[in-house]
Amino acid sequence: MKHYSAFAIAREAFRQHTGWGRAWASPEPRKSYDVIIVGAGGHGLATAYYLGHRYGIKNVAIIEKGWLGGGNTGRNTTIIRSNYLQDPSAAIYEKSRSLYETMSQDLNYNVMFSPRGVMMLAQTEHEKRGYLRTERANALQGVETRFISPAEVKKLVPIINLDGPRYPVLGALWQARGGTARHDAVAWGYARACSAMGMHVIEQCAVTGVTSENGMVTGVNTTKGHIGCNKLGIVVAGHSGALADMAGFRLPVESVALQALVSEPIKPCMDVVVMANTVHGYMSQSDKGEMVIGGGADGFNNYTQRGSWHHIEETVRALVETFPMISRLKMLRQWGGIVDMTGDRSPIISKTPLGNCFINCGWGTGGFKATPGSGYAMAELVAKGEPGPLAEAFSMFRFREGRFIDESVAAGVAH
Amino acid sequence: MLLLTCPCCGVTAEETEFAPGGEAHLKRFGPGSSDADYESYMFNRKNPRGVHFERWRHAYGCGKWFLAARCTMTLEVFGTYPAQTVEPPAEIVAAIKAKRPEWEGFA
Ligand SMILES: Cc1cc2nc3c(=O)[nH]c(=O)nc-3n(C[C@H](O)[C@H](O)[C@H](O)COP(=O)(O)OP(=O)(O)OC[C@H]3O[C@@H](n4cnc5c(N)ncnc54)[C@H](O)[C@@H]3O)c2cc1C
Ligand SMILES: [Zn+2]
Numbered sequence: 146m147k148h149y150s151a152f153a154i155a156r157e158a159f160r161q162h163t164g165w166g167r168a169w170a171s172p173e174p175r176k177s178y179d180v181i182i183v184g185a186g187g188h189g190l191a192t193a194y195y196l197g198h199r200y201g202i203k204n205v206a207i208i209e210k211g212w213l214g215g216g217n218t219g220r221n222t223t224i225i226r227s228n229y230l231q232d233p234s235a236a237i238y239e240k241s242r243s244l245y246e247t248m249s250q251d252l253n254y255n256v257m258f259s260p261r262g263v264m265m266l267a268q269t270e271h272e273k274r275g276y277l278r279t280e281r282a283n284a285l286q287g288v289e290t291r292f293i294s295p296a297e298v299k300k301l302v303p304i305i306n307l308d309g310p311r312y313p314v315l316g317a318l319w320q321a322r323g324g325t326a327r328h329d330a331v332a333w334g335y336a337r338a339c340s341a342m343g344m345h346v347i348e349q350c351a352v353t354g355v356t357s358e359n360g361m362v363t364g365v366n367t368t369k370g371h372i373g374c375n376k377l378g379i380v381v382a383g384h385s386g387a388l389a390d391m392a393g394f395r396l397p398v399e400s401v402a403l404q405a406l407v408s409e410p411i412k413p414c415m416d417v418v419v420m421a422n423t424v425h426g427y428m429s430q431s432d433k434g435e436m437v438i439g440g441g442a443d444g445f446n447n448y449t450q451r452g453s454w455h456h457i458e459e460t461v462r463a464l465v466e467t468f469p470m471i472s473r474l475k476m477l478r479q480w481g482g483i484v485d486m487t488g489d490r491s492p493i494i495s496k497t498p499l500g501n502c503f504i505n506c507g508w509g510t511g512g513f514k515a516t517p518g519s520g521y522a523m524a525e526l527v528a529k530g531e532p533g534p535l536a537e538a539f540s541m542f543r544f545r546e547g548r549f550i551d552e553s554v555a556a557g558v559a560h
Numbered sequence: 561m562l563l564l565t566c567p568c569c570g571v572t573a574e575e576t577e578f579a580p581g582g583e584a585h586l587k588r589f590g591p592g593s594s595d596a597d598y599e600s601y602m603f604n605r606k607n608p609r610g611v612h613f614e615r616w617r618h619a620y621g622c623g624k625w626f627l628a629a630r631c632t633m634t635l636e637v638f639g640t641y642p643a644q645t646v647e648p649p650a651e652i653v654a655a656i657k658a659k660r661p662e663w664e665g666f667a
Pocket of ligand 1: 183184185186187188189208209210211212213214215216217218219220221222223224225350351352353380381382383384403404405439480481482483484508509510511512513514515
């Protein structure tokens with residue numbers, strides 16, 4: 146692997162940039178591996194990275210049916226925050242947020258983490274009380290957040306309309322260390338680091354079946370033939386139901402479409418992330434100047450990566466109310482991703498009914514921020530066969546036991 | 561945009577007039593059932609890629625619940641039918657089979 150540095154840029158400048166080479170190799174699969182990870186999204190790649198980095202397990206393949214990061218990792222609006230209500234959530238999201246702070250250095254790959262601050266507007270008395278409660282909970286969890294006044298909101302976001310026609314702004318929950326990062330770079334950076342450790346990143350290869358003997362996983366059938374493994378990690382987000390079906394169990398998960406859109410690029414006008422959960426829309430400005438916009442998920446099962454039109458209308462309506470100056474912006478692109486929703490809106494990092502088969506899913510509308518922390522916790526589970534402190538609350542069996550981690554009470558939207 | 565026909569009042573309308581209600585034909589397990597049965601009734605879902613049977617409510621119309629057979633890969637609706645059924649009626653099954661010969665049937 147070539148080390149990226151200012152010196153390398155200077156060196157390459159002298160030879161017409163012919164020496165960069167590919168960031169990761171595209172090998173043909175071996176007959177078998179110690180560990181197979183299904184799904185080369187951020188979470189699958191981060192799992193592989195930490196398997197090698199923390200546990201020395203490097204005979205690993207990450208198998209991806211499409212291209213690297215082409216799932217939700219490359220489709221999300223990149224909000225990173227950790228101001229959740231419940232203790233297990235705060236622990237894993239805060240771990241993840243802190244890993245983002247050093248990710249570019251750790252991976253020697255610029256993921257453009259920008260801790261510009263994330264603001265969640267309170268627009269009803271109920272929401273305000275909820276955020277005040279979260280602020281106190283975060284203080285106990287060691288997560289730095291603060292409830293700020295409407296005047297402070299206006300100071301941070303001059304383009305905001307505090308006195309909207311339906312829901313005036315009553316304050317906001319402010320996490321100064323939250324922010325955004327470049328989503329594809331996260332996937333690319335991990336893939337490069339995994340490849341450098343000798344792992345196989347295998348793209349354009351769909352897993353079509355899971356093979357097992359005596360209740361233990363033995364490998365996967367793929368469009369490139371059978372590949373054996375001692376341990377299997379399923380990290381396929383919206384397609385978790387299909388993979389679970391192949392492995393012979395059912396999940397408390399439903400797959401729905403979530404959409405986002407970006408505007409034409411404009412001059413810098415907003416340097417924080419603003420989420421308006423009551424009116425259901427959120428917005429940030431990318432480094433290119435585009436306004437990055439997201440809203441609510443559809444309510445019905447869907448694998449088309451295409452959401453319903455009326456949700457775009459609702460989102461845009463909410464944001465025009467909140468930021469009147471965007472009313473004439475043209476939208477450049479709109480897309481959807483298939484997100485995996487659990488009953489309590491919290492993720493699953495868990496053993497499964499099949500031996501040596503582990504699953505990481507259920508991140509739903511908000512798992513980009515969790516990418517490094519999720520991989521960190523999942524790698525521990527796969528390596529040791531038992532969950533560590535970050536993962537243990539997120540077992541898929543918690544639904545049977547009634548130990549929900551109810552984040553849907555904390556926020557209407559969870560990005 | 562998804563178009564649905566309400567079998568209760570006969571109106572065909574856009575999805576904005578309806579509210580989705582999740583997987584249909586769940587077998588209810590209540591007090592006295594095993595934890596596993598109760599869990600699977602409450603939370604575990606088929607969530608298939610392809611033919612899906614689901615509940616809808618004509619929320620901004622007659623207000624009644626009904627059921628629909630729909631493909632989650634294409635959003636094609638095979639048909640809608642009354643909620644007072646424990647499994648998809650024969651004509652719905654036939655309509656699905658005609659368009660998805662490889663479909664394994666309702667299980
Ligand atoms: C529009 C939108 C906006 C979002 N906004 C935010 C946000 O602002 N902040 C935030 O934190 N989160 C956000 N999210 C959620 C976030 O994107 C996801 O939770 C996260 O990216 C999931 O990562 P992943 O690696 O688990 O899944 P993915 O990136 O989806 O990776 C799963 C991979 O598995 C592959 N796969 C599936 N089936 C198979 C198979 N049979 N064989 C081989 N490979 C297979 C897929 O092709 C895919 O590449 C948003 C999501 C969407 C759709
Ligand atoms: Zn009706």
